[in-house]
Amino acid sequence: MNRESANGKEKLGFIVNPLAGIGGRVGLKGSDGLDTVKKAFDLGAVPFSPARATEALKGLSLIKGEIDLITYPFEMGEDEARECSFAPVVLGSIVPGETTAADTKRAAQEMAELGVNLLLFVGGDGTARDIYEAVGDRVPVLGIPAGVKIHSSVYAVSPRRAAELVKEFLRGRAPVCEMEVMDIDEDQFRQGRVSARLYGYLSVPFERRLVQGAKVGSSGASESTKAIAEHVVDLMRDDHYYILGPGTTVKAVGDELGIDKTLLGVDLVHRKQLVGKDLNEEQLLALITGKNTKIVVTVIGGQGYIFGRGNQQISPRVVREVGKDNLIVVSTQRKLVSLNGPLLVDTGDYELDESLSGYIRVITGYNEESVWKVEY
Amino acid sequence: MTTETLTHGEYDKHREYEQIETGYQAVRWHEPVIYELSRKGSRNQIVPEAEEEIRSKVGDVVSHIPEQMRRENPPELPELSEPEIMRHYLRLSQQTLGFDSGISIGLGTCTMKYSPKVNDQLARLPQLSEVHPLQPEDTIQGILEIMYELRNWLCELSGMDEFSIQPRGGSHGVYANACIMRAYHRSRGDAKRDEVITCAVSHPCNAGCPSTAGFKVIQLYPDKETGDIGLQALKAAVSERTAGLMLTAPYDTGVFDSEIGEYIKVVHEAGGLVSLDQANFNGVMTRLRAGDIGADLMHFNLHKTFSTPHGSCGPATGAIGVKQELRKFLPVPVVEFDGSRYHLNYDLPQSIEKVGSFYGVVMNALKAYAWIMAMGARGLREAAEWAVINNNYLIKKLLEIRGIGIAWPNRGKLQEARFTLEKLKEETGVGTSDFNLRITDYGVQSYFESHEPVIIPEPVTPEASDTVSKEDLDRFVEIFRRVSEEAYTDPGIVKTAPHRCAIHQTDPEPLHDPKKTVTTWRARLKKHE
Numbered sequence: 053m054n055r056e057s058a059n060g061k062e063k064l065g066f067i068v069n070p071l072a073g074i075g076g077r078v079g080l081k082g083s084d085g086l087d088t089v090k091k092a093f094d095l096g097a098v099p100f101s102p103a104r105a106t107e108a109l110k111g112l113s114l115i116k117g118e119i120d121l122i123t124y125p126f127e128m129g130e131d132e133a134r135e136c137s138f139a140p141v142v143l144g145s146i147v148p149g150e151t152t153a154a155d156t157k158r159a160a161q162e163m164a165e166l167g168v169n170l171l172l173f174v175g176g177d178g179t180a181r182d183i184y185e186a187v188g189d190r191v192p193v194l195g196i197p198a199g200v201k202i203h204s205s206v207y208a209v210s211p212r213r214a215a216e217l218v219k220e221f222l223r224g225r226a227p228v229c230e231m232e233v234m235d236i237d238e239d240q241f242r243q244g245r246v247s248a249r250l251y252g253y254l255s256v257p258f259e260r261r262l263v264q265g266a267k268v269g270s271s272g273a274s275e276s277t278k279a280i281a282e283h284v285v286d287l288m289r290d291d292h293y294y295i296l297g298p299g300t301t302v303k304a305v306g307d308e309l310g311i312d313k314t315l316l317g318v319d320l321v322h323r324k325q326l327v328g329k330d331l332n333e334e335q336l337l338a339l340i341t342g343k344n345t346k347i348v349v350t351v352i353g354g355q356g357y358i359f360g361r362g363n364q365q366i367s368p369r370v371v372r373e374v375g376k377d378n379l380i381v382v383s384t385q386r387k388l389v390s391l392n393g394p395l396l397v398d399t400g401d402y403e404l405d406e407s408l409s410g411y412i413r414v415i416t417g418y419n420e421e422s423v424w425k426v427e428y
Numbered sequence: 429m430t431t432e433t434l435t436h437g438e439y440d441k442h443r444e445y446e447q448i449e450t451g452y453q454a455v456r457w458h459e460p461v462i463y464e465l466s467r468k469g470s471r472n473q474i475v476p477e478a479e480e481e482i483r484s485k486v487g488d489v490v491s492h493i494p495e496q497m498r499r500e501n502p503p504e505l506p507e508l509s510e511p512e513i514m515r516h517y518l519r520l521s522q523q524t525l526g527f528d529s530g531i532s533i534g535l536g537t538c539t540m541k542y543s544p545k546v547n548d549q550l551a552r553l554p555q556l557s558e559v560h561p562l563q564p565e566d567t568i569q570g571i572l573e574i575m576y577e578l579r580n581w582l583c584e585l586s587g588m589d590e591f592s593i594q595p596r597g598g599s600h601g602v603y604a605n606a607c608i609m610r611a612y613h614r615s616r617g618d619a620k621r622d623e624v625i626t627c628a629v630s631h632p633c634n635a636g637c638p639s640t641a642g643f644k645v646i647q648l649y650p651d652k653e654t655g656d657i658g659l660q661a662l663k664a665a666v667s668e669r670t671a672g673l674m675l676t677a678p679y680d681t682g683v684f685d686s687e688i689g690e691y692i693k694v695v696h697e698a699g700g701l702v703s704l705d706q707a708n709f710n711g712v713m714t715r716l717r718a719g720d721i722g723a724d725l726m727h728f729n730l731h732k733t734f735s736t737p738h739g740s741c742g743p744a745t746g747a748i749g750v751k752q753e754l755r756k757f758l759p760v761p762v763v764e765f766d767g768s769r770y771h772l773n774y775d776l777p778q779s780i781e782k783v784g785s786f787y788g789v790v791m792n793a794l795k796a797y798a799w800i801m802a803m804g805a806r807g808l809r810e811a812a813e814w815a816v817i818n819n820n821y822l823i824k825k826l827l828e829i830r831g832i833g834i835a836w837p838n839r840g841k842l843q844e845a846r847f848t849l850e851k852l853k854e855e856t857g858v859g860t861s862d863f864n865l866r867i868t869d870y871g872v873q874s875y876f877e878s879h880e881p882v883i884i885p886e887p888v889t890p891e892a893s894d895t896v897s898k899e900d901l902d903r904f905v906e907i908f909r910r911v912s913e914e915a916y917t918d919p920g921i922v923k924t925a926p927h928r929c930a931i932h933q934t935d936p937e938p939l940h941d942p943k944k945t946v947t948t949w950r951a952r953l954k955k956h957e
Contacts, residue, residue, distance in 0.1 A: 212854065412664070
């Protein structure tokens with residue numbers, strides 16, 4: 053894929069979901085589906101994402117001449133681009149006023165094929181999910197938060213910060229990291245239940261605000277996850293079973309063991325061998341009941357959950373069977389500090405959540421742990 | 429991006445920014461590496477040959493050097509004349525901002541107080557500078573007396589019972605203390621104690637050193653609201669595996685943990701030892717004694733509170749202090765006095781052995797001794813007061829500047845404080861690393877941001893210390909005010925700084941790639957072979 057334009061400029065893909073966040077202001081807890089959108093407009097909702105989009109583009113005005121902004125027609129990016137005096141390359145076609153997820157996916161696909169250096173989108177978890185389905189981790193992606201559901205870790209702090217991060221990235225000074233794409237089941241959410249699924253991982257540039265100035269290098273993150281993985285493996289006992297939850301840090305444990313650990317699923321390991329892959333609650337219970345077992349989990353999503361988001365297979369029954377003293381929580385120190393708050397648990401079992409709360413030890417390196425607060 | 433990599437437009441802008449008057453313009457020499465100045469046959473002094481009579485009496489001098497130590501080939505030194513060497517190093521020094529040429533208020537946690545020149549002169553006296561470290565004890569009684577007196581005063585200031593000035597720096601002192609902890613537990617047959625607890629706003633050596641000494645490190649973090657660790661968190665870290673707690677008090681954030689007395693009690697009850705890193709002693713000197721609040725070990729940085737010069741990784745001293753029951757584990761030798769003579773005692777069978785060559789950095793001992801003598805008890809008390817007053821004046825003034833905030837605003841700060849440029853970054857795009865480069869255009873050293881882990885975003889950690897003038901403080905504040913204003917009016921000036929320094933910008937990325945960096949000329953030649 054040719055990432056260098058003929059004119060030597062960087063290619064920046066730009067997708068706006070004009071309906072992102074529509075449901076939020078009128079209390080609809082999400083904006084998925086034409087019915088919900090119509091309901092939102094009936095309730096007097098006003099589009100939220102265009103303003104976020106222009107705010108971000110304004111932050112990029114200084115480098116206008118150095119980039120080719122590649123976008124989709126009308127309200128999917130072209131309008132905002134022209135408003136901010138960019139001369140965008142406009143791909144594809146849409147029916148104005150009637151855009152859907154399919155348009156987002158097509159846009160992302162076409163921009164990936166064109167070889168954009170970075171794909172910038174304005175939207176929420178739903179939009180992130182659509183982009184993930186279209187491009188996976190082929191292209192670096194950065195989100196400008198404009199949705200109701202923002203549980204994924206793929207967003208910049210704000211539109212202005214997104215612009216700064218884009219500039220850093222295009223200068224080769226922002227490392228990329230795999231970040232979770234989450235989506236909350238909206239029907240469940242409206243009924244008062246939060247059920248978040250871990251959809252996948254996007255490749256996202258991250259802000260170095262919590263890493264001192266000169267220290268760049270994507271090796272930083274992978275070095276510490278490797279150290280964590282080595283420590284966990286060194287602690288493993290042959291007479292124990294190990295439930296390995298989803299997430300990149302736990303995947304690193306799998307890599308250290310030399311097994312093909314699923315990134316999104318829950319696997320079971322015994323004597324350093326994979327004995328079960330992508331297991332659900334029943335399968336887990338069948339395999340571990342009565343056995344000495346430990347659970348290895350990490351933080352999933354941007355909110356700090358160690359149970360209840362993306363790993364519901366490790367259900368309250370599973371946790372009780374294993375015993376809460378047999379939990380191994382792993383995370384890089386950087387991730388913990390970036391939460392700027394406690395770890396969270398939401399297993400659905402209130403008593404269990406209460407018993408898991410307090411202060412726990414998290415493995416943050418080789419022979420290194422951090423004490424962190426857990427709340428429910 | 430160095431000036432060579434700027435685009436045409438950027439370069440023109442840079443030339444514009446260079447014209448902005450800041451009261452400083454660095455000397456700019458395009459000075460090569462000295463090897464590149466070498467010209468075959470250039471010579472410095474030509475040492476004349478000794479006369480025949482002397483040569484025949486002395487014989488072959490080289491034969492005194494053991495055969496296996498003799499060079500086969502002469503060293504490949506660069507060939508220059510004396511004036512060329514003089515010029516080269518002088519030019520390099522002209523391009524460097526140092527303590528003697530500018531304000532160092534920005535360097536938090538370092539305690540950059542003034543090192544009186546008279547103490548440097550004392551250290552250069554031949555009675556000290558020409559002494560051989562292996563000379564017999566009875567020829568160095570004066571030096572040992574100074575070391576012993578210093579030891580007495582350090583005990584008095586810390587509330588500890590014995591000192592060693594063997595460790596060559598603060599981290600070295602913390603490492604020695606971690607080794608003493610290990611030796612203590614081992615001597616009691618307590619092998620299962622393999623964990624040391626520390627916190628993220630202590631100096632990171634409080635984590636790194638016990639880790640190097642073989643301990644597992646349990647890291648605690650300051651509470652977002654209070655700035656303290658919190659007793660609940662500490663209790664979650666303490667167990668029967670706890671060998672000890674290693675904390676810096678007050679923290680590098682200037683906060684003195686309000687529950688530290690409780691932590692010490694809890695750790696002691698669990699059978700662990702407590703070591704206090706007193707690098708920040710400048711804020712509490714004569715008002716807090718580590719020994720009084722229950723510490724079993726501690727250390728002072730003589731090159732911080734006690735004014736001996738910061739060596740830039742040169743001769744520093746981390747003086748470690750211990751309670752009586754840990755004395756037997758101290759590194760040897762320990763200086764002792766029997767009422768009439770001073771001795772170097774090497775006979776401590778349970779010692780953690782030598783941690784440095786000979787018996788310490790004697791020059792530092794002398795300078796610290798001289799400084800304490802000159803200050804006197806009242807002066808020491810005032811020094812701490814001034815350190816805290818100056819810091820709080822700085823805090824008040826800096827917080828009047830747009831875009832600057834402070835961590836834990838509700839907590840009192842002692843010797844220093846951690847500020848944040850998060851608001852500035854949000855509103856202008858200018859963050860702490862940009863800001864830090866621009867202030868050097870005003871002729872002051874860069875400030876210290878933060879140790880890892882970086883908990884406060886876009887951090888700034890200055891430390892005024894006791895030896896700054898109000899004019900210095902006001903100038904430092906004025907510079908911050910100017911740069912903040914620049915950030916709001918034309919952020920390009922700050923983001924492409926520096927403009928008035930010897931070098932424009934360096935790309936730090938290659939420094940982290942061993943494939944792209946060498947540290948010696950010989951390695952460079954090898955790489956290009």
